[in-house]
Amino acid sequence: MALDPVNTGALAPAVVHDMPVYSTPLVAVPEETTFFVRNMEFHYGDFHALTNVSLDIHDDAITALIGPSGCGKSTFLRCLNRMNDLIAGTKVEGSVLFGGADIYGPGVDPVDLRRRVGMIFQQPNPFPQSIYDNVAYGPRLQGIRKKSELDGIVEDSLKRANLWKEVKDILNKNGLAISGGQQQRLCIARVLAVEPDVLLMDEPCSAIDPTSVQKIEDLMAEIKDEVTTIIVTHNMQQAARVSDYTSFFLQEVAGEPAVLVESGKTNDIFTAPLDKRTEDYITGRFG
Amino acid sequence: MTPSVTLRTPDKAPTAVPQQHKKAELTLVSRSTQIKERALSLLFFLCAIVAVLGVVLIFAFVAVRAVPLFKQIGFLNFIAGTKWSVANSQFGVVPFIVGSVVVTAGALAIGAPLAILTALFLSEIAGPRARAVIRPAVELLAGIPSVVYGFFGVTVVAPLVGRMFGGAGFGPLTAWIVLSIMIVPTISMLSEDALDSIPMGIREASFAMGATQWQTIYKVVLPAAKIGIIDATILGMGRAIGETMAVLMIVGNAPQMFAGLTKPIATLTSQIVLGMSYATPGAFQTALFGMAALLFIISMGLVLTVRILSRGKRGTYDA
Amino acid sequence: MRDLFAEDRERLKELGPDAMDKAVRNQRRQARRFRERFANNAALMVLSIAAGITVMALAIIILYVLINGAPAIASHFPSFIFTWPHGVNAAGGIWPTIVSTIYVTALAMLIATPIAVLAAVYLAEYAKQGRIVTIIRFAADSLASVPSIVMGLFGLAFFIEAFHIPMSMLSAALALSLLMLPIIMRATEEAIRAVPRYIRWGSYGMGATKWQTVRRVVLPWAMPRIITGLVLAMGRAIGETAVVFYTMGMAINMPVTPLDSGRSMAVHLYMLAVDGINLKSAYGTALILMVVILLLNTLAHAIQRRYRKVR
Numbered sequence: 001m002a003l004d005p006v007n008t009g010a011l012a013p014a015v016v017h018d019m020p021v022y023s024t025p026l027v028a029v030p031e032e033t034t035f036f037v038r039n040m041e042f043h044y045g046d047f048h049a050l051t052n053v054s055l056d057i058h059d060d061a062i063t064a065l066i067g068p069s070g071c072g073k074s075t076f077l078r079c080l081n082r083m084n085d086l087i088a089g090t091k092v093e094g095s096v097l098f099g100g101a102d103i104y105g106p107g108v109d110p111v112d113l114r115r116r117v118g119m120i121f122q123q124p125n126p127f128p129q130s131i132y133d134n135v136a137y138g139p140r141l142q143g144i145r146k147k148s149e150l151d152g153i154v155e156d157s158l159k160r161a162n163l164w165k166e167v168k169d170i171l172n173k174n175g176l177a178i179s180g181g182q183q184q185r186l187c188i189a190r191v192l193a194v195e196p197d198v199l200l201m202d203e204p205c206s207a208i209d210p211t212s213v214q215k216i217e218d219l220m221a222e223i224k225d226e227v228t229t230i231i232v233t234h235n236m237q238q239a240a241r242v243s244d245y246t247s248f249f250l251q252e253v254a255g256e257p258a259v260l261v262e263s264g265k266t267n268d269i270f271t272a273p274l275d276k277r278t279e280d281y282i283t284g285r286f287g
Numbered sequence: 288m289t290p291s292v293t294l295r296t297p298d299k300a301p302t303a304v305p306q307q308h309k310k311a312e313l314t315l316v317s318r319s320t321q322i323k324e325r326a327l328s329l330l331f332f333l334c335a336i337v338a339v340l341g342v343v344l345i346f347a348f349v350a351v352r353a354v355p356l357f358k359q360i361g362f363l364n365f366i367a368g369t370k371w372s373v374a375n376s377q378f379g380v381v382p383f384i385v386g387s388v389v390v391t392a393g394a395l396a397i398g399a400p401l402a403i404l405t406a407l408f409l410s411e412i413a414g415p416r417a418r419a420v421i422r423p424a425v426e427l428l429a430g431i432p433s434v435v436y437g438f439f440g441v442t443v444v445a446p447l448v449g450r451m452f453g454g455a456g457f458g459p460l461t462a463w464i465v466l467s468i469m470i471v472p473t474i475s476m477l478s479e480d481a482l483d484s485i486p487m488g489i490r491e492a493s494f495a496m497g498a499t500q501w502q503t504i505y506k507v508v509l510p511a512a513k514i515g516i517i518d519a520t521i522l523g524m525g526r527a528i529g530e531t532m533a534v535l536m537i538v539g540n541a542p543q544m545f546a547g548l549t550k551p552i553a554t555l556t557s558q559i560v561l562g563m564s565y566a567t568p569g570a571f572q573t574a575l576f577g578m579a580a581l582l583f584i585i586s587m588g589l590v591l592t593v594r595i596l597s598r599g600k601r602g603t604y605d606a
Numbered sequence: 607m608r609d610l611f612a613e614d615r616e617r618l619k620e621l622g623p624d625a626m627d628k629a630v631r632n633q634r635r636q637a638r639r640f641r642e643r644f645a646n647n648a649a650l651m652v653l654s655i656a657a658g659i660t661v662m663a664l665a666i667i668i669l670y671v672l673i674n675g676a677p678a679i680a681s682h683f684p685s686f687i688f689t690w691p692h693g694v695n696a697a698g699g700i701w702p703t704i705v706s707t708i709y710v711t712a713l714a715m716l717i718a719t720p721i722a723v724l725a726a727v728y729l730a731e732y733a734k735q736g737r738i739v740t741i742i743r744f745a746a747d748s749l750a751s752v753p754s755i756v757m758g759l760f761g762l763a764f765f766i767e768a769f770h771i772p773m774s775m776l777s778a779a780l781a782l783s784l785l786m787l788p789i790i791m792r793a794t795e796e797a798i799r800a801v802p803r804y805i806r807w808g809s810y811g812m813g814a815t816k817w818q819t820v821r822r823v824v825l826p827w828a829m830p831r832i833i834t835g836l837v838l839a840m841g842r843a844i845g846e847t848a849v850v851f852y853t854m855g856m857a858i859n860m861p862v863t864p865l866d867s868g869r870s871m872a873v874h875l876y877m878l879a880v881d882g883i884n885l886k887s888a889y890g891t892a893l894i895l896m897v898v899i900l901l902l903n904t905l906a907h908a909i910q911r912r913y914r915k916v917r
Contacts, residue, residue, distance in 0.1 A: 081811065083807060083810065083811060086806070086807070086810060088734075107315040107316055108314075108315060108316070109314050109315055109316035109317070109320070111316075111320070111813050111814070111815045112314040112316075112813065113813075114810060114811055114812060114813040114814075115812065115813025116813070118811060118812050118813075119807070119811035119812070120811075121804050121807055121808065121811070122804075123802075123804045125802070125804045125805050125807065125808035126808075127805065127808065127809070127822075127823050127826070127827070128826060128827055129826070137809070137812075137814075137822065138812050138813070138814075141812075141813070141814050141818055141822075187808060190808070190812065191811070191812050194812050194813060196812075200811075320815065323817075324815065324816060324817060327817050328728070328732045330724065331724045331725065331727050331728035331732055332728055332732070332733075334720075334721045334722075334724040334725040334728060335724075335725035335728040335729060335733070335742050336742070337721050337725065337787065338725065338742055338745040338746045338749055338787060338788065338791065339741060339742055339745040341745070341749050341784050341787065342745045342748050342749055342752075344760070344764060345749075345752060345756065345757070345760045345784075348760055348763045348764045348768070349756060349759055349760055349763065352763055400656070401656050401659060401660060402660075404652060404653050404656030404657070405653075405656050405657045405659075405660045407653050408653040408654060408656060408657040409657065411653075412650060412653055412654070413657070417657075420661065421657050421660070421661055423903065423907060424660065424661045424664045424665075425660060425664075426903060427664060427899070427900065427903050428660070428663070428664050430838070430841045430842075430845070430899045430900075430902070430903050431667065431845070431896065431899060432844070432845025432846070432847065432872050432875075432895055432899065433754075433845070433847065434845070434847045434872045434875050434876045434879070434895075435667070435671065435845070435875070435892050435895060435896060436667075437876070437879065438875060438879045438888065438892055439667055439670060439671070441879055441880075441882075442879075442885070443670060468663045468667075471660055471663070475660070499642050499643065499645070499646035500646055500650065501645055501646040501649035501650065502642070502646070504649070505649075522751065525751045526751075528753070529751070529752070529753025529754065529755070529756070530753070531753060531754050531755040531758075531847075531848045532754075532847045532848055532876060536876075536879065536880065556753060556755045559755050559759070560755060560848065560851075563759075563852070575759075576759060576763070579753075579755065579756045579759045579760075582753050582755070582756050583752060583753070583756050586748070586751045586752055586753060586756075587748050587751075589751065590744070590747045590748050590751050591744075593747075594744060594747070
């Protein structure tokens with residue numbers, strides 16, 4: 001595997017993993033790559049969870065991460081906006097570049113990173129405030145106070161999240177008082193309100209009703225041109241339906257680190273997988 | 288919280304790659320944000336330190352006041368002396384220690400079983416309706432001011448005890464009755480916490496093997512919650528030893544050795560209040576501060592015991 | 607004499623020695639079942655009786671105070687509440703003691719709440735688990751178990767004698783706030799820890815800083831339980847006698863500034879009960895104290911219940 005020492009601006013030396021630095025040619029990050037991951041290792045305390053993950057995430061496309069449960073796909077996703085920082089004892093090695101810059105570089109502000117790489121979780125997590133305040137949360141954090149401006153952002157975000165029609169008359173209702181599917185779309189609207197470049201979705205549809213799943217898949221397609229989306233899903237049909245690219249993660253032996261087995265265009269992965277293990281998983285032989 | 292990143296600095300700096308990307312570079316943590324977060328976390332830390340400071344100051348200001356006495360009559364004559372006589376400058380606190388021990392032991396003997404059984408009832412047997420009545424009642428018992436308990440003791444329990452056993456009714460027996468009720472909520476609430484933290488699964492496993500409810504409680508639940516219940520009892524003990532107003536009002540306040548269940552005695556707490564009302568600065572007052580320091584050490588010791596006992600417990604069930 | 611079991615025995619003999627054994631075993635097992643059931647029922651009965659005694663103790667105290675206190679208040683209503691005590695017997699009302707109690711409690715809350723809440727934020731959100739946190743927790747636990755007389759003497763030695771604050775609302779409030787600190791701290795820390803992780807993630811996941819997340823998401827979410835803790839701490843301060851006795855004094859006074867002295871309801875009750883000269887007023891004061899505590903507890907429960915419904 002070629003390794004790519006890449007600069008992180010003038011600030012720091014490259015973060016590279018376990019390699020002779022000069023033996024490999026320098027590779028510039030390709031233009032249309034949002035995330036450029038090379039030889040990433042991930043540890044939860046003593047547990048080595050992921051090993052040797054190298055992956056390009058393409059701009060303005062939907063990438064699905066699939067694999068059996070416990071295969072580290074959510075862990076990988078959470079590395080992309082440094083959510084794992086919030087868990088004590090985690091350790092990342094290797095390069096994770098976002099727009100050419102090392103997100104684990106010294107001095108990088110994870111808060112700013114997360115503003116640009118938003119995240120949706122498995123469990124809808126609206127704050128115990130009104131629907132309006134939920135969506136306005138992010139813009140307010142950034143110092144937007146003007147009512148008219150906030151109104152515009154709230155309406156726009158809710159429309160993009162396919163929720164506006166259902167809640168436009170109940171904007172003052174508590175965000176916890178709507179259905180689970182609506183809550184999840186509210187969370188999507190909340191993230192869209194800060195205009196992220198990337199949207200990370202960690203099994204967003206596993207805890208909600210089918211109608212809302214449909215609406216979320218629709219909205220993912222609609223915002224595709226503006227927001228790069230990475231979705232973790234255990235549902236292969238969903239991955240095949242919504243994504244442009246697919247990556248398959250697998251933990252082959254319990255207790256051993258998981259690996260990225262194969263990634264490529266969704267169509268290729270699902271019709272002509274190169275790896276036997278991918279084929280087995282897709283045809284439902286395990287997992 | 289920040290994960291460490293392995294930095295392997297090459298011998299020479301890596302060749303810079305031209306930035307080809309349309310997206311801007313990542314923002315570094317700005318100096319002002321950093322300062323602000325640091326300042327906030329420092330402020331919170333200082334608030335948290337107030338508790339430590341409080342404990343240190345309490346001990347310092349109470350114990351320091353007692354030092355002159357130890358110099359004057361000697362520490363041993365204070366802690367092991369059996370005679371308390373202000374006129375003769377004799378300040379032996381053994382009678383009060385004995386008083387405190389007698390009152391506390393009796394209150395525990397009555398109150399602890401009552402409280403633990405109540406907790407077992409609440410956590411293992413009571414239906415939602417019974418629980419909705421009993422739990423608030425226990426909490427309310429905890430909320431009643433000790434002076435009200437004392438008042439109740441003076442006007443109800445003491446006359447009752449007096450009529451049954453002779454005398455005025457002020458003494459250890461009355462204190463036992465009142466104090467045992469006072470420590471029920473402390474022990475019961477904490478024991479219930481311990482019982483509730485036992486996973487339902489081990490109860491079900493016991494039932495599934497054909498055990499009766501009592502067998503399950505006795506053989507499975509109680510051993511599992513043992514440490515929590517012991518902790519609760521120790522803290523109840525602390526409450527009983529430190530209880531001031533109620534004890535003061537019902538224990539009779541005679542600075543003499545324990546002589547019988549209905550003979551008035553004094554405890555460490557009651558003697559301090561009583562003495563403070565007419566003590567002038569000097570040996571007498573310092574003796575009272577010495578007793579307060581002793582009480583403080585006892586209560587700290589009990590808390591420390593609980594800490595040490597429950598250290599091993601952590602991680603078994605509340606992982 | 608007729609053998610009542612002859613028939614049974616005949617049948618058993620026919621069935622053979624195995625059946626005999628089995629019957630005996632069966633009988634034994636039944637006997638054991640019976641014993642077990644008996645022990646179980648007896649034990650459950652004991653538990654119920656214990657719970658009954660606890661509730662009864664509360665009922666007796668409440669009823670006793672109510673029955674004796676209600677006439678004292680009712681016969682002089684509302685003057686019992688709104689007039690001053692007078693004469694050597696402290697006849698009349700208890701108005702200044704009510705005001706003093708409210709004054710000192712409010713002041714103590716004002717001092718203790720911000721410190722306790724921020725300290726809890728530190729323990730729950732900022733601190734690395736380590737020796738410092740262990741020390742702080744131990745200190746808070748110790749503070750919570752300091753006997754009130756020791757706290758009272760400390761207040762006297764520290765605030766009044768060392769810092770020369772006169773016996774007043776302020777000095778009593780400072781001492782009381784030390785008493786309330788661990789209660790509020792613990793309630794707040796537990797409340798913060800009960801906030802689901804994924805709620806925090808929602809905020810972090812869109813680029814909020816730690817403080818923004820704590821202030822705008824975690825604390826609002828934890829607020830009902832924090833308030834419950836505050837209310838219970840308030841109850842503790844209102845009923846506290848020894849601490850107030852040594853830091854506020856016992857002069858009946860209407861406090862205006864924080865440096866004015868006064869006499870709290872609890873101290874008033876103590877003085878009346880010990881002197882035994884005006885039991886009627888004592889009962890009335892005790893009843894008002896109890897009612898206030900009862901109301902505060904009910905309030906705490908109401909907040910808890912309401913928030914459980916929303917979440």
